[in-house]
Amino acid sequence: MANSSSGEAVLDRSVRVLRAFDAAHPSLGVAEIAARAELPRTTAYRLVAQLAEHGLLEHVSDGRYRPGVVLWEVATRASAPTDLSTAALPFLEDVNQVVRHSVQLSILDDSEVLVLERLSRPGHAINQAHRASRLPVHRSSMGLVLLAHAADRERAEYLRRHGEAARATHPRLEHTLETVRLQGFAVLDGFIDAETTGIAVPVLGPKGRLIAALGVVVPVGYDAAEAAVMSLRTASRGLARALATPRS
Structure with a gap:
């Protein structure tokens, strides 16, 4: 799996994006995700778009996202x-x-x-x-x-x-x-x-x-x-x- 310039795998960074959401932050904008996941904003935009494409994140409104149905489906299993x-x-x-x-x-x-x-x-x-x-x-x-x-x-x-x-x-x-x-x-x-x-x-x-x-x-x-x-x-x-x- 491809790594970033820091040597961190895409999967590792994707998990950090998903873990940015919690009970106090059920929906987040990309800038907030980048800050909470400690990622460059451009990296966060790219990962969020990819995760949303696969249903792991869901776009709700005004550029905000929340965990998607596919993530819930997998977690339920x-x-x-x-x-x-x-x-x-x-x-x-x-x-x-x-x-x-x-x-x-x-x-x-x-x-x-x-x-x-x-x-x-x-x-x-x-x-x-x-x-x-x-x-x-x-x-x-x-x-x-x-x-x-x-x-x-x-x-x-x-x-x-x-x-x-x-x-x-x-x-x-x-x-x-x-x-x-x-x-x-x-x-x-x-x-x-x-x-x-x-x-x-x-x-x-x-x-x-x-x-x-x-x-x-x-x-x-x-x-x-x-x-x-x-x-x-x-x-x-x-x-x-x-x-x-x-x-x-």
């Missing part, structure tokens, strides 16, 4: 996240009925919390997480659960890259993670929104292997936190069983 989200939906719905606030499913991906699914209802507490959005690990209850139950190598790599920021938020970080691991859930008040509390539990497979995290976002002072933890634990066990059951 990504087996692991799609299978996990599909299996989790009935259990998320159960928790949503009990807690009556947002419930979400996430995994640890590239040292961030990647939200795979979220269910809400009218009147739910403020929740910054959206489907396919990312959250900082050390500032979310799901992140603490994921980090506490991650494989030793993955946790060590996270701490090597982000330990300073994590310890600024949690001065006794190792103790916090050990507590989360032992009690089987995490609760964080007001770390992302001052008015909300995040509650999360792990989804564990055979031999305690981490699969995902389930979490809810409720108002600070929510008077049914214990019931929320119980509901999340029930859903976690149900999801783990569903994933372990061979499909007919």
